[in-house]
Amino acid sequence: MRPKAGVDPARLLRAAPRLLRGIRRRLRPRRVSAEAARWAIRLFLGREPTGREEVAFHRGHGDLNSLRTGFARTREFREFLARIGGEGRYAAPLFLLRPPASPLVPWHFAPPSLAAPVSQLCTAAQLEEPDFAWLCGALGLRPDPHRKVWEFAFVVAALRKAGLLRPGLRALGFGVGQEPIPAFLARQGISVLATDAPPEAIAGQGWESTGQHATGLAPLRRPSLVPNPEFDRLVRFTSCDMNAIPPELEGFDLCWSSCAFEHLGSIEHGLRFVEESLRTLKPGGLAVHTTEFNLSSDAETFEEANLCLFRRHDLEALLERLAQAGHRPWPLNLHPGDAPMDEHVDLPPYALPHLKLLVSRFVTTSIGIVVQKAG
Structure with missing residues (x-):
């Protein structure tokens, strides 16, 4: 051939x-x-x-x-599952059930609701409420069973309960990333100062490449919620290190952060931020923050430079200090939910439903903390 x-x-x-x-x-x-x-x-x-x-x-x-x-x-992973109560199923430990040791910490233990929010955990029943669907629609989000979506809904639910969704107010957002809350508040006629960490403060941590960091207004625009001209009139952006809030940031009616202060370097740094955030408010102003809550232990936890899981006693000590200073924490509700979805612990690679997940050997979920500044 x-x-x-x-x-x-x-x-x-x-x-x-x-x-x-x-x-x-x-x-x-x-x-x-x-x-x-x-x-x-x-x-x-x-x-x-x-x-x-x-x-x-x-x-x-x-x-x-x-x-x-x-x-x-693997044997190691199966031993871990046995410690948390079964094959990827969460069983609530008794430390969640007891009342606070301090009478200064207001307490409430019942299935939490977005219709009447307090300081509460993310649970499945809240995702079935008509309020969750409404809040997601108002924020331009799909009502997915995901704790990050719940966090945004919780922040708005708390502001709504406090009567703070009205024109003419001033709002301060910390660690806003690319979330929809600034645009939502602008739609209500509220002036917003949105902040995120300076680039040098997060160098090497991956935030700039994961869609979770903002350096200006562009990623915060939501034309479907508020037209760009109105957004530009009401929303400003500046960098802010949450470990060193500038003294000129003051006189706001409300402030918020969504799963941000667990990334400040340590548990102590995160708790100090919540206290310092109240300094930015007018007397009677409201702070609404969400963060990571350790559902597995009130003794051991995960504490690294880029992520901390807050234990019950960490948050109780914070709320007690705030109450001693004359501030008014909203009641703490640690009911973990009792629906089948509340028993599910998501494992990597993560998928829906995503309300509880593993971090190292601890089960964590989101918690919302609300505090009214002394009047």
């Missing part, structure tokens, strides 16, 4: 080794990346890899789903 006209046999022979290498690469079993293996060890087992050999072993999985299944079957 003669080669086709124009084809150089010598060139084909020279290219043969390269073509064979390409065929071998295509036939070689696929492997997950070393970084994926390392993160799986951290997320599922709550520790760092023991060495290169352990990472190389887990890279043998052909895809991420195989990797996830493999880790779910």
